[in-house]
Amino acid sequence: MRKKIIAANWKMYKNPRESLSFLDTFLPLVAGHERDEILIFPTATSLSTVIDRVEGTNVHAGAQTMHWLNEGPFTGQTSPTMLTSIGTTHVLLGHSERRLYANESYEHVNLKLKAAIAHDLIPILCLGEMLADRQTGYTKDTLLAQMGAALANLPTEKAQTLVIAYEPVWAIGTGSTATPDVADQAHAIIRGDLKNRFGPVVADAARILYGGSVKPDNVSALLAMPNIDGALIGGASLDPHSLALMVQYAAQ
Numbered sequence: 001m002r003k004k005i006i007a008a009n010w011k012m013y014k015n016p017r018e019s020l021s022f023l024d025t026f027l028p029l030v031a032g033h034e035r036d037e038i039l040i041f042p043t044a045t046s047l048s049t050v051i052d053r054v055e056g057t058n059v060h061a062g063a064q065t066m067h068w069l070n071e072g073p074f075t076g077q078t079s080p081t082m083l084t085s086i087g088t089t090h091v092l093l094g095h096s097e098r099r100l101y102a103n104e105s106y107e108h109v110n111l112k113l114k115a116a117i118a119h120d121l122i123p124i125l126c127l128g129e130m131l132a133d134r135q136t137g138y139t140k141d142t143l144l145a146q147m148g149a150a151l152a153n154l155p156t157e158k159a160q161t162l163v164i165a166y167e168p169v170w171a172i173g174t175g176s177t178a179t180p181d182v183a184d185q186a187h188a189i190i191r192g193d194l195k196n197r198f199g200p201v202v203a204d205a206a207r208i209l210y211g212g213s214v215k216p217d218n219v220s221a222l223l224a225m226p227n228i229d230g231a232l233i234g235g236a237s238l239d240p241h242s243l244a245l246m247v248q249y250a251a252q
């Protein structure tokens with residue numbers, strides 16, 4: 001049985017003070033929920049504050065992106081070693097907003113993924129089709145192409161900790177959540193590709209999260225599907241009561 005992950009992507013919301021205020025309410029609500037993993041991805045400027053505050057709790061904090069090199073003349077970037085030096089455990093890679101607004105390609109994501117694993121950061125690889133892909137019947141092709149580029153030349157022994165987030169772009173922030181069946185079909189494609197690449201052990205162990213307008217009133221139906229192992233939540237993760245409710249539903 002795969003442990004579920006409830007992950008909050010705060011995107012460009014919450015400064016350090018607001019992050020602490022969230023945690024003051026949230027942490028007591030989820031104390032003792034050891035069964036599942038709870039992850040929070042704050043903004044870069046709130047990351048170390050959140051890491052310090054969640055230390056010793058059942059919550060972990062990760063970065064929303066990173067560069068693949070350890071240092072260099074790359075204005076605005078953060079390196080894997082900088083992240084690990086402050087206690088970061090996870091990193092989101094390839095989020096569609098990074099691909100759309102920061103020109104991040106899956107070739108970059110491939111470099112980042114390998115760097116994350118080399119530095120013992122757990123990568124959460126985000127992928128998902130655009131609405132036009134789905135409408136023209138190219139969902140599977142798109143997902144396989146994204147997997148192929150992001151996971152190129154990754155040896156099987158490095159794929160053990162891989163977490164993937166399926167986030168159809170048309171469902172992000174739109175309120176148009178994928179139905180549990182539609183999401184599960186995409187997750188099955190992703191798991192099948194993992195099996196072809198890395199074999200059944202890695203494929204069976206890999207957690208595949210769904211992201212895209214997840215809320216307390218739809219999370220249970222999504223998590224009940226056989227290939228959905230958690231959720232990556234944007235808007236509905238910004239309220240501590242809403243996120244805590246989803247953690248509780250995941251445990252049922």
Ligand SMILES: O=C[C@H](O)COP(=O)(O)O
Binds near residue numbers: 009173211212234236
């Ligand atoms: O990383 C999270 C996703 O982009 C989903 O965002 P959302 O829950 O606001 O649709």
